[in-house]
Amino acid sequence: MVTQGWDELRGAVLHREPSHPGEDPAVIRRRRIVVVVFLLIGSVFLALSLSTEPGASIFYVYTLALAATWVIGAALSRPLHLGRITWRGHRRRPVLTGLGVGLGLGLVFVLGGLVVRLIPPIHDLIANVFEHATKGNLTVVVVIALVNGIAEEMFFRGALYSALGRHYPVIFSTLIYIVVTLASGNPMLGFAAILLGLVAAIERRATDGILAPMLTHVAWTAVILLALPPMFGV
Template sequence: MTSDLATIAQRLTAPAPATRLDTPDGVRRRRVVVGVFLVIGAVILGFSLSAEPGAASFVPMTVGLAATWLIGGFLSGPIHLGGFGWRSGGSASVGGATVLGLVVGLAVGAAFVVGALITREIPALASLVSEVLAFRDEGSLILITAITLGNGLAEEIFFRGAVYSAVQKHRPMIWSTVLYALVTLASGNVMLGFAAVILGSVCAVLRRSTDGVLAPICTHVVWGAIVLFCLPPIFG
């Protein structure tokens, strides 16, 4: 048991064995595609979250944003799922990466719930969070849930897939997180930017340790579901 825990800790704090690297041509292609789609995504995000809750343009723009991240991610080059091994001597697997992502998503989501309980006591910060959560109460909850979780999946394919690979030899954990936070700040909401730094950093660690986007996707989707359903009652 002790050796298994040591193995897990080691694998979480180091690059995945046999991490795949793009060719120089592949890197150049990713950087061009990433640059173009970063601008497009930031513009769409800025308009979508600056709209009034209930605005007719909100759903089309958020769907368009998810499409932007997905198209940009897959146009940049191969996107790998990755794998993770839980036991000493065991090989990395897609199932292991899935479980890792789910567990980390629950942990990060729980931390955000605790943070929300503190934040609601600070009026200036609470109002910023409430501005974002207001979109949750507009329209079909099923539709809003699908959009939220779908955007989480798309963001991971782009930022932990395309962006990470585009800068893989130049501190990819830092740059993928910084760019993710800067694009998120296009919404004009500081609290969203703060959340992006925390979530982006965690997902970048998972990307490095699994050499793929599956674990980050699972974490992001679980975190998104927790935020969507647990935070509104806290700030209600």
């Protein structure tokens, strides 16, 4: 059973078939041009947002601009698909699947946080990220983070994933997501992007849409922002 599960996971990660093989070449070219342009713009806003002083008003401006960048890029790259899963013989929207995976992933990060908070260099890197939440308006920060999570999935697991076509979209969409996240200058965000990006990309492949990744990102973000800051004393 373990071997079969590993083979299925490896098959999902290395899957090369495009999710919508009938797309016109012109659509694919448009997707790729849009993705490259908005990746560059988004990377700049991400770097700017986390380079601000915690609590500064400009932080909200940059993060909202970042969310707008991902949403506009995804919209211009259209079409996007919500996706479905088969449950008891019926095709359904993966609402519970997305939320359940996100809560489970959030729990993994909380358990990991209990360990890494005891390592001073890692503790400081993580605490630096959460200072933006605790020194600003927590409600506003949480809302913006949730909006950004949805926007990221629309772009990275929607526009970017589709633009990659047969070029191992699970692998390369995750790698690009990691590289862009590292523009923040904080390696711990890059580490989080490895796990979150891979899980979301596999969900995208399994459901053929972005709804499950969006709900996973939202649930994961809520757990992280509400549970981890107190653990790191911020």
